[in-house]
Amino acid sequence: MPNDKALDALSSFLGDRFSTSKGVLEAHAQxxxxxxxxxxEGVAFPETTEEVTEIVRICAEHDCPVIGWGAGTSLEGHALALRGGVTVDFSRMNKILAIDVEDMNAIVQPGVTREELNHELRATGLFFPVDPGANxxxxxxxxxxxxxxxxxxxxTMRDNVKALEVVLADGRVxxxxxxxxxxxxxxxxxxLMVGSEGTLGLMTxxxxxxxxxxxxxxAAVCAFETIDQAIATAMTTIQMAIPMARIELLDGTGVAAVNAYSxxxxxxxxxxxxxxxxxxxSVKEDAERFGEIAEEFEAKSFDWATRQEDRTRLWAARHNAYWxxxxxxxSTTGFSTDICVPISKLGQAIADTNKALxxxxxxxxxxxxxGDGNYHVNMFVDVSDPVQKEQAKAQAEGMAERALKLGGTVSGxxxxxxxxxxxxxxxxxxxxxxxxxxxRTLDPQNIMNPGKMVPGN
Amino acid sequence: MPNDKALDALSSFLGDRFSTSKGVLEAHAQxxxxxxxxxxEGVAFPETTEEVTEIVRICAEHDCPVIGWGAGTSLEGHALALRGGVTVDFSRMNKILAIDVEDMNAIVQPGVTREELNHELRATGLFFPVDPGANxxxxxxxxxxxxxxxxxxxxTMRDNVKALEVVLADGRVxxxxxxxxxxxxxxxxxxLMVGSEGTLGLMTxxxxxxxxxxxxxxAAVCAFETIDQAIATAMTTIQMAIPMARIELLDGTGVAAVNAYSxxxxxxxxxxxxxxxxxxxSVKEDAERFGEIAEEFEAKSFDWATRQEDRTRLWAARHNAYWxxxxxxxSTTGFSTDICVPISKLGQAIADTNKALxxxxxxxxxxxxxGDGNYHVNMFVDVSDPVQKEQAKAQAEGMAERALKLGGTVSGxxxxxxxxxxxxxxxxxxxxxxxxxxxRTLDPQNIMNPGKMVPGN
Incomplete structure (x- = not known):
């Protein structure tokens, strides 16, 4: 194995917090x-920044790839070891280091989940808002x-990360x-680091x-006869600058799946x-203005969830939509892809997507x-059928091309x-x-999550 | 002159839109x-991205510095030609290229001023919010x-610039x-480009x-017996998460200057x-909550400016505070410096500043x-007195060190x-x-605004 020397050195350094057991390796290929x-080829479980630094230093010495690992919930294979090497699993760096109520910020290690942080924040009157569904x-x-x-x-995280400690490829912190x-x-x-997908350094x-x-x-649930009416309502709401906290679309199939699951x-x-x-x-006022727009686009029903437990159930159902x-x-495998388009193009993008589907x-x-012009297509694909697999790939590619054609981005x-x-x-x-x-400047050896993000990598 | 060849080539290329006249050069040293x-050594007045590209290409060929120039209102000498070379004055690239009301964005050339953009936006129901005072x-x-x-x-501009076209040092757009x-x-x-002060490329x-x-x-004007009471009111307002659109502090001297000028x-x-x-x-509600906090900290008076003309006069006065x-x-020269500290440290930072002063x-x-924890000290310095000049420098340095000691930044x-x-x-x-x-990666010849921003430059 080309990375044997790195694996040996890491094993000596971390003892039983470095694993090459089949089960652990496979869990990090999911x-x-x-x-x-x-x-x-190996999974390291560091507990401190110093340990991360030493892991990266050892890997650099032996030209061994280093891939960060959080909860394994990313959707485009970000944390897969495409070129082999060592996965750095941050599950043991899961401490909330400080909660500063006066300045409204928290300092956390990278392995803390958003639910853990929000649990800790409950008594403070503060919360961390970014909420991708998965924990x-x-x-x-x-x-x-x-x-x-x-x-x-x-x-997004771009707006809500204020400062970072990062271990770079050459071991600088x-x-x-x-x-x-x-x-x-x-x-x-x-x-620059937020969104760099582990290719420039490891956040500690x-x-x-x-x-x-x-x-x-x-919160409210609002049903429409057609998806076009729902989208028109969403677009108008945003263009009227009603300060929505959430505005989520589910199509009929999505609702059926949620009903079955939740x-x-x-x-x-x-x-x-x-x-x-x-x-x-203000909540009452905003809701009324939204209600008027929904009515204009012939909403069939408009149900309020005023009780906390109803809202929790509602958003749990939405969060669980992916599952x-x-x-x-x-009998099928779900394949999810997302794009984001300017809000004025959302109706066209979704109509074209439905037509293609x-x-x-x-x-x-x-x-x-x-509300962001960001939507997902979840395809129910029989992966034993090569035709369906090809079709799914083509649909995802069509989505991306649609986004670009409409002035958007291939992933929101x-x-x-x-x-x-x-x-x-x-x-x-x-x-x-x-x-x-x-x-290449920050990682000339190309050890940080190689094969991702940049050209010729 | 070391840059003669570049100047000659630029003169051939731009004709009378390239100037080496004393008046023009000196206007760009202010x-x-x-x-x-x-x-x-010369000032170029391009009209298109293609011209900017050719200017940069010519300068790169002759290793000649290139410095961008907007309205000349920056406060730390950003646009000064420390190493000579050519200033690119964007005053002729002042077109608003598109206003997209549905998607709530505008595409502009770099020489458009914020007031020009907002003037154009008047009929749309939209505005561009970032407002540094100067036009x-x-x-x-x-x-x-x-x-x-x-x-x-x-x-800030970080949050309000969505996309850029940039001419890089090697002429790539x-x-x-x-x-x-x-x-x-x-x-x-x-x-990465926003805030790079022209050292990575020129925005076109x-x-x-x-x-x-x-x-x-x-809008309201709220007077306090002591600056501490005003600061405590501001800190509490932010910590109570009242959604202020503006919350500005003026000390007694600042008010005296504003009174005299406006x-x-x-x-x-x-x-x-x-x-x-x-x-x-919501405005009424927010104002009431703010009023309660101000009262708690013994505000002396609380005057509403409900009429548009009163508000305009009020903010014009604030905007003109610098002048x-x-x-x-x-008989003195104003010397302005700014720092930004975590909001919880604002009271201490200003108290320490006043003590030092x-x-x-x-x-x-x-x-x-x-509201951002960002404040300015304006010193009235007799520049003919070397002692005062030294004192001013020391005060500004003390400010910066104070910011760092309190977990802040040397410039907000x-x-x-x-x-x-x-x-x-x-x-x-x-x-x-x-x-x-x-x-160094993006500008290996160090032609883009050299002497600024980065080490050993």
Whole structure:
């Protein structure tokens, strides 16, 4: 094995916190995606920044790939060891280091999950808003620039990571950003690292921006005869600048899957699931304005979830939509892809997508964070059928091309990983080469998550 | 002259849109700062991206520095030609290329000023929120990551530039970002360019995020016996998460200067100037909550500016504070410096600053965007007195050190330019070297605004 020396050195260094057992390796070859790769050659479980530094140093010495691992919930094969090497599993770096209520931020290790952080925050009146559905680690969310249902109001990880500690490929440990609310001193390295998918370094500490829990929250489920009406309602709501906290689209198939999985009983047609945050009166006012727009587009029903437990059930159902869809057709595998288009193009993009899906031999569902112009297609593919597999691939590629044609991006939140590398040139042109130059500068040996993100890698 | 060949080639290329006349050169050596430098050797006035590309190509061929120039309002000598070379004045690239009301964005050339853009937007119901006071160009604001009075609500240029066209040092023209509201595809090069102060490339086109004009706006002026009470009110307001549109501090000296310059008649004590954006009811509610906090900290008076003309006068007075301070003591020169600290440290930072200022032979004023923890000290310095000049320098350095000691940043919005280069190591540590690596990768000849931003440059 080419990386034997690195594996031996890591084993000596970490003892039983370095594993080459088949079960552990295979657990780190799992991915919520069609993209597959052989397992890594070893998995390290560091507990401190110093240990991460030494792991990277050892790997650099032996030219061995290093791949970060959070909760394994990424959707484009980000954390797969395409070129072998060592996976750094951050599950033991899962401490919340500080919660600063006065300055509304938290300092966490990368292995803390968003649910763990929010659990700790309950008594403070604060919360961490970014919510991709899965209970991902905050390090993984930062590395993939995750977003989700609340991004329409609170932004993505780009907007909610204030500062980082990062171990670079040459073992340097840098700190980017400060706890101040803004700064104009130098290149925005925090922003450069967020979304870099582990190709520039490994994050070992994150300073996150927290939000005040809203004084009042209300949520509603709104059913439409057609998906077009639901989308028109969403587009108008955003264009009227109603400050939505969430505005989610589920098509009829999506609702059927959610009903089956979460024991809900929504009518099986297109729905918007919405939430409002604010004061008692502003929430009421925003909800009324939204209600008027929904009515204009002939919403069939409009049900309020005013009780906390109803809202929790509602959003749990939405969060579980991915697994609901996975489970909906047991003989099939769910294949999910996402794009994001300018909000004015959302109707056209979804209509074109539905038209294209008519050609497929499988059924599919469209769900999305429509307030951001971001939507997902979940395809129910019989993977034993090579025709269906090819069709699914073609549909995903058609989605990406549609996004580019409409001035959008080939991924709103899933990222590039391995799955969407082929679209980088088309989306970024020569700017993709600039990404490659930055990568080669900071990682000339190409040990940090090789095979991902940049050209010729 | 070492750059004669470049100057000759540029003159042939641009004709009378390339100037080496003394008046033009000296106009491009002006700076709102103590930092001085000799004028550039030539000034180019391009009209298209293609011309900017050719200018950069010619300069690269002859190893000649290239410095971007917007409105010349930066405060740390950003656009001074420290190593000679050619200034690229964007005043003829001042077209608004597109206003997309549905997607709430605008595409502009870099020489458009923020006031020009907002003038064009008047009929659309949208506005561009970032407001540094000066009528800076949008290109300059992006290059320096400007912010100002409304950043507490709408963010800085980091948050409001969606996409860029940039001419790189080697003449490549790249496009970063898309018109979609979010993306997770690749390194955030838009974020890398915003705030890079012309050291990585020249921006030739900007796609900006627009905001809906609020349905209702109200503003108030709130006087306090002591500056501590004003700061405590601001800190509590932010910690209570009241969604302020602006919350500005002026100390007694600042108010006196504003009164003299803008013919206002505010009592000469510490003030908060606040503004609320929202619906009629939310604005009323927010203002009431703010009023309760101000009362708790014994505000002396609380005057509403409900009429548009009163608000305009109020914010014009605040915007003119910089010039008001410049004019306040005619025998002195105003020297302005800014820092940004975590909001919880704001009271301590300002108290320490005031204590330090007691040692100075000149008077000074503290004004600030206190909702962000960002404040400015304006010192009235007799520049003919070398002792005062030294004292001013020492005060500014003390400010920067105070910011770092309190977990903040040496500039919230003025940037680094030439004036604050010496603090980069202290603030960023090894991350500053990473900035240097990126710079050398994208500009190996070091022609883009040399002498700024990065180490050993």
């Amino acid at each position: 991915s919520e995606t069609f993209v597959t790769a052989p397992p890594p 991902a680690t905050l390090g993984g969310m930062a590395a993939t620039r995750a977003s989700g249902t609340t991004a329409v109001r609170y932004g 840098i700190r980017t950003g400060t706890k101040a609310r803004k700064s104009s001193t130098g290149y925005d390295l925090t922003g 500490e994150l300073t996150l921006r927290l939000q005040a829990q809203p004084e009042a929250t209300s 024991k809900t009983s929504l009518p099986e047609c297109a729905h918007l699931l919405v939430e409002f945050h604010g004061s008692e009166t 609901a869809l996975q489970a909906y057709k047991p 008519e050609e497929a031999d499988f059924i599919a569902s469209i769900i999305g964070h429509v 939140e899933h990222g590039i990983g391995f799955g969407k590398l082929k679209f980088m040139r088309q989306e970024h042109g020569d700017a993709w080469d600039v990404m490659g130059q930055i990568k | 700076s709102e700062t103590f930092v001085t430098a000799p004028p550039p 800076a160009t949008l290109g300059g604001m992006a290059a320096t990551r400007a912010s100002g009075t409304t950043a507490v609500r709408y963010g 790249i496009r970063t970002g898309t018109k979609a509201r979010k993306s997770s595809t690749g390194y955030d090069l838009t974020g 086109e900007l796609t900006l995020r627009l905001q809906a004009q609020p349905e209702a706006t109200s 013919k206002t008649s505010l009592p000469e004590c510490a003030h908060l100037l606040v503004e609320f954006h929202g619906s009629e009811t 008001a301070l410049q004019a306040y003591k005619p 007691e040692e100075a032979d000149f008077i000074a004023s503290i004004i600030g965007h206190v 919005e003025h940037g680094i330019g030439f004036g604050k280069l010496k603090f980069m190591r202290q603030e960023h540590g090894d991350a500053w070297d990473v900035m240097g690596q990126i710079k």
